[in-house]
Amino acid sequence: MPTADHFIQSYREGFAPWELGRADWNLVYQVSTLPIAPCKALEIGCGTGNNAIWLAQAHFAVVAVDASDIAIEKAKEKAEKSQVSCGFFVQDFLSSHVPGAPFGFAFDRGCFHTADSDEERTKFAKQVHRHLVDRGLWLSLVGNADEKRVGQGPPRRTARQIVDAVEPYFEILSLVSGHFDSNLPEPPRIWVCLLRKRQAD
Secondary structure, eight states: OOOHHHHHHHHHHTOOTTOOSSOOHHHHHHHHHTTOOOOEEEEESOTTSHHHHHHHHTTOEEEEEESOHHHHHHHHHHHHHHTOOEEEEEOOGGGSOOTTOOEEEEEEESSGGGOOSHHHHHHHHHHHHHTEEEEEEEEEEEEBTTOOOOSSOOOOBOHHHHHHHHTTTEEEEEEEEEEOOOSSSSOOEEEEEEEEEOOOO
């Protein structure tokens, strides 16, 4: 499992192949076509802020977290240049509470899939659940185990692994195969997973 230190070191070395310089089109498509109404939103693992800034431009009130201080500083600079307001915080999502909760919408682009074990994935889903309002939405882009790529790429998870982790806490609205928005000629396959928090009994 890639650790927080792995991502921090990647930003320090200037090697972050997941950075696009724009919002992932999967996020843009889901928010725009469902549509998902503007609300308080949380981005988990925001990197240099491309998706958070897009959400803010779409009138969401955005809080975004990442383990890398370098990424967060860049995100703040981008937001200032874009003249939007986002709350960016250096934070380990799994071990802390994000300020501003509860949120109506959460987004992660490749964070949930870094959890290697069933226990870790369940812990991640439970933590997202804690940060959302009842019936709040979570959009997660997850590396797809049907990917046959040779060499490096995002972690790959099966649909069953996703379902087992999230179903105690979320209703699965859709779980479909897609592709990461990517600068690669052959973008990695993903699961596009849209979830709704189960209401408290």
